[in-house]
Amino acid sequence: MSEKVLEIEHLVKRFDDLTVLNDISLDVHEGEVIVVVGPSGCGKSTLLRCINALEEIQGGEIRLKGEAVSKKSRNLPEIRQKIGMVFQSYELFPHLNVLDNITLAPTKVQKRSREEAAEEALALLSRVGLQEKAGSFPRQLSGGQKQRVAIVRALCMHPEILLFDEVTAALDPEMVREVLDVILGLAEQGKTMIIVTHEMQFARAVADKVIFLDEGVIKEEGDPDQFFDHPKTERAKEFLRTFTFERKHSHS
Amino acid sequence: MPDLGLEVLFKGKNLMRILGGLGVALKISLISVAISILAGVLVGMLMTWKNPISRAVTRCYLEIVRIMPQMVLLFLVYFGTTRIFGWNLSGELSAVIVFSFWGTAEMADLVRGAIISIPIHQYESAAALGLTGMQTYRYIILPQTVRRLIPLSINLITRMIKTTSLVLMIGVVEVLKVAQQIIEANRMSSPNAAFGVYLTVFLLYFAACWPISMLAGYLEKRWR
Numbered sequence: 001m002s003e004k005v006l007e008i009e010h011l012v013k014r015f016d017d018l019t020v021l022n023d024i025s026l027d028v029h030e031g032e033v034i035v036v037v038g039p040s041g042c043g044k045s046t047l048l049r050c051i052n053a054l055e056e057i058q059g060g061e062i063r064l065k066g067e068a069v070s071k072k073s074r075n076l077p078e079i080r081q082k083i084g085m086v087f088q089s090y091e092l093f094p095h096l097n098v099l100d101n102i103t104l105a106p107t108k109v110q111k112r113s114r115e116e117a118a119e120e121a122l123a124l125l126s127r128v129g130l131q132e133k134a135g136s137f138p139r140q141l142s143g144g145q146k147q148r149v150a151i152v153r154a155l156c157m158h159p160e161i162l163l164f165d166e167v168t169a170a171l172d173p174e175m176v177r178e179v180l181d182v183i184l185g186l187a188e189q190g191k192t193m194i195i196v197t198h199e200m201q202f203a204r205a206v207a208d209k210v211i212f213l214d215e216g217v218i219k220e221e222g223d224p225d226q227f228f229d230h231p232k233t234e235r236a237k238e239f240l241r242t243f244t245f246e247r248k249h250s251h252s
Numbered sequence: 253m254p255d256l257g258l259e260v261l262f263k264g265k266n267l268m269r270i271l272g273g274l275g276v277a278l279k280i281s282l283i284s285v286a287i288s289i290l291a292g293v294l295v296g297m298l299m300t301w302k303n304p305i306s307r308a309v310t311r312c313y314l315e316i317v318r319i320m321p322q323m324v325l326l327f328l329v330y331f332g333t334t335r336i337f338g339w340n341l342s343g344e345l346s347a348v349i350v351f352s353f354w355g356t357a358e359m360a361d362l363v364r365g366a367i368i369s370i371p372i373h374q375y376e377s378a379a380a381l382g383l384t385g386m387q388t389y390r391y392i393i394l395p396q397t398v399r400r401l402i403p404l405s406i407n408l409i410t411r412m413i414k415t416t417s418l419v420l421m422i423g424v425v426e427v428l429k430v431a432q433q434i435i436e437a438n439r440m441s442s443p444n445a446a447f448g449v450y451l452t453v454f455l456l457y458f459a460a461c462w463p464i465s466m467l468a469g470y471l472e473k474r475w476r
Contacts, residue, residue, distance in 0.1 A: 054376055081382030091377035095395045095475070104391060105381035157381060 002030040005065060005161050005192050006051065012059030013043070013050055013216075020046050022216040023060070028161065031190040035203040035224070038213035039239055044196040045088075047213070048163045051194070052085050065160060081109060084154030084162040088169050090146040092138040092153070098125070099134040102153045110157065117156065124152045128182050144175030148182055155186075162186070164195040180206075200243050204228050212236045257444030261452060266434050270449070273430030274456045277416040280347045280426070285409050287348070288355025295356055296363025297389070310360065317357035323418055325350045330422040343424035351412055358408050366400040367393060399475045406468035410461040427453055 006028040013021040020043045028034055036044045049055045051062055053071045062069040069079055092101050099121055106117040125131045128148040138146055147167055154162060164183065168176040180202045186193065187206050197203055203210065203224065210227040212220040212235075220227060220236050231237045261267050299310045330346040333339045341349070370393055378388040420429040431449045438445045 052380055054379065077379075077382045077384045080380055083380070085377075085380040087373065087377060087380075089373060091373045093374065093377075093392055093396075095399060105383060108387055108391060109382045109384075153381070 002032075004028070005030050005032075006194075007063045008051070008060070009062075010060035011047075011050060011057060011062060013046055013055060014058045020216050021050065024216075024218060025060075026211065026218070028192060028194065031192055033187045033192075033206055033208045034194045034211060035207035035209070036194065036196045036211045036213055037198070037200070037203055037239070038219075042213045043216045044213050045165050048085070048165050048194065048196055051163060052080060052083050077109070081105070081157055082160040084157055084159030086147070086150050086154050086162070086164050086167050088166045090138070090143070090150045090170075092146055092150060094138050097135050097137050098130070098141070098149050101138070101149060102156050105153070106156050121152065121156055124155055125149075127185075128152060129178075142175060143171045144178045147171065147175075147179045151179075151182055151186075160192065162191055162193045164193065164197070166196050166198065168197065168199060200228070200240070212239070214239070255442075255444045256451070257442050257446065257448035258452075260434060260438045260442045260445040260449065263438070270427060270430050270434065270452060270456070273425060273427035274460065276344070276424065277413065277419075277426040277428075278460060280344060280351065280419060280424070281409075281413040281416045283348050284351035284355050285412055287352040288359045288408075288412070289405070291352070291356040292359025293363050293394070295360035296367060299360055299364040300367050314357045314361055317354050322350065322354055322415055323421060325354065326418060326422050343419060343422045346422055347416065347419040347424055351416070355408065355412055359405060362401055362404045362408065363397060366397040366404075369400060370396055402468055402471050402475070406464055410464060413460055414457060427456060 004027050006026075008024055008026040011021055011024040012019070024047065026034070036047065038044050046055060050057050051069065053062075053069050053073070053076055056071045064079060064082060067079060069083075070076075073079060092098075093104070096104060099118060102121040102124070103114065103117040106112045106120075107114050122131060122134060125134055128151065130145060130148055130152075133141060133145060133149070138149070141149065151167075167183075168179050171179065176199065180199065183193070183195065184202075184206055195203070195206065207224040209221060210224045211218055212227065212231075212233075214235050220231060220233050227236070228240065231240055261270070295310060295313075298306045299314075301307065326346065329350050330341060330343060333341060333346075374392055374396070375388060378392045383391065416426060417428045419426055420432075425433075431453045435445045435449050
């Protein structure tokens with residue numbers, strides 16, 4: 001098996017008395033795509049936020065290539081450069097145009113030259129079909145376009161791992177596709193990713209491994225076909241049923 | 253047509269004197285505005301800190317400024333410090349001190365409001381890109397804060413310019429004082445001068461504040 005990029009050991013996250021994540025352990029290997037599914041409020045997003053140290057954790061350990069990730073780490077900004085995160089609500093910087101949104105961190109944080117960063121940004125933008133939007137401001141873009149820019153912004157930092165937090169949840173249905181296609185493309189290129197999503201078809205297509213999270217614990221994990229066709233636990237079956245629709249015929 | 257008493261303006265150097273008076277008023281207000289903006293941004297950032305001491309201190313400061321009439325502050329600084337500390341502050345310097353003290357507090361409160369109106373997600377997405385706290389302020393939070401601040405701070409700046417009319421009470425010869433002097437001096441020859449001269453003062457204040465409002469409108473549109 002290839003090198004471990006991320007190791008999570010016995011992670012515990014509590015908000016006051018409420019335990020949101022209870023003893024989560026997970027290894028992510030180079031090039032692996034992990035999809036996390038589960039009912040709302042099960043802690044999926046919190047898990048991603050812990051991996052990026054946006055949340056303090058109450059127990060366990062998270063390591064990125066052997067280096068501890070914690071809100072208390074002194075070199076937290078350096079570690080975070082290696083963890084790309086894309087949020088549900090895009091969170092582009094409204095006062096900067098698309099190109100500056102993407103090149104801000106590479107130039108100011110990684111101290112790369114403006115020309116080199118801009119060149120890479122434009123190349124990435126054209127890969128997601130947005131090269132002509134480089135000079136536009138976020139308010140001039142559709143939701144799907146904004147989310148693709150947000151993905152490019154994360155990519156341009158050359159992260160070791162990418163985290164996607166329900167990136168299509170705020171989008172109109174016809175824009176979901178364009179964003180998911182970009183993520184599928186990244187999976188094909190062998191990027192290491194953790195994806196939280198409610199798009200089950202997409203999850204099945206993109207995942208190397210599916211994690212089913214419920215009430216703060218990993219209830220089931222494994223091969224996507226196995227999980228979606230033959231879920232082992234009753235909770236997972238119940239959860240997957242909420243995505244299928246059947247018309248009940250009264251005159252049967 | 254009634255005699256508006258405008259002719260006094262063209263006697264001797266009256267027009268130049270009244271413009272000079274406006275210059276004094278503008279000098280005091282612009283220096284104070286510049287100090288208030290810089291200090292206000294810093295104090296405003298302090299106000300958003302969770303530290304209880306910085307909170308209490310800035311809170312007290314803001315309340316004092318809000319409660320005290322500017323005139324009292326002017327008297328306190330101009331006359332009070334001479335007795336107590338033996339300082340011999342000029343009227344203009346006292347005015348700049350008082351207006352900066354006042355403007356900084358009001359500006360800081362505006363900055364505080366603008367900073368907390370920026371969604372927490374902006375901080376988080378900056379952090380997720382590896383920006384340090386200082387970089388986040390410098391490149392993400394402050395630029396957005398400034399854009400939100402423009403309309404509010406323009407209001408404050410014009411208020412400061414208008415309020416400089418108080419400094420004649422501590423012996424600074426600014427536009428209103430010059431106007432009074434001209435009216436007094438021509439009391440016999442043009443008894444109607446009060447109208448014409450004060451009208452001119454009104455127009456001068458308008459001319460000083462109007463372009464600032466225009467600039468604000470322009471920036472607001474450009475940075476929308």
